[in-house]
Amino acid sequence: MSNTNDRWEFYQDARKKWRWRRVAVNGRIIAASTEGYVKRSACVNNARQSGYETTPARTT
Numbered sequence: 001m002s003n004t005n006d007r008w009e010f011y012q013d014a015r016k017k018w019r020w021r022r023v024a025v026n027g028r029i030i031a032a033s034t035e036g037y038v039k040r041s042a043c044v045n046n047a048r049q050s051g052y053e054t055t056p057a058r059t060t
Contacts, residue, residue, distance in 0.1 A: 006030070008052050010043060018043035022050070 007023045017036020020043055024030045031050055037043040044052070 008047060010040065010047070020044070020047040020052070022047075022052075 005025045009021050009023060011019060011021075013019050013036055015036060017038065018040045019033045019036050021029050021033070022031040033043065033046055037046065
């Protein structure tokens with residue numbers, strides 16, 4: 001059940017590992033990575049397995 005209005009966020013946690021989360025229009029987190037990734041590209045690949053379809057904007 002994919003919603004094109006959902007927002008995908010890619011960020012680094014406190015340990016500097018990359019993570020993703022999918023946020024619904026109402027602001028609720030509806031999905032999130034279960035682990036941190038050393039490489040951002042590995043994080044994006046994992047998000048694609050959960051329905052992510054485009055390239056995210058760069059974050060720090």
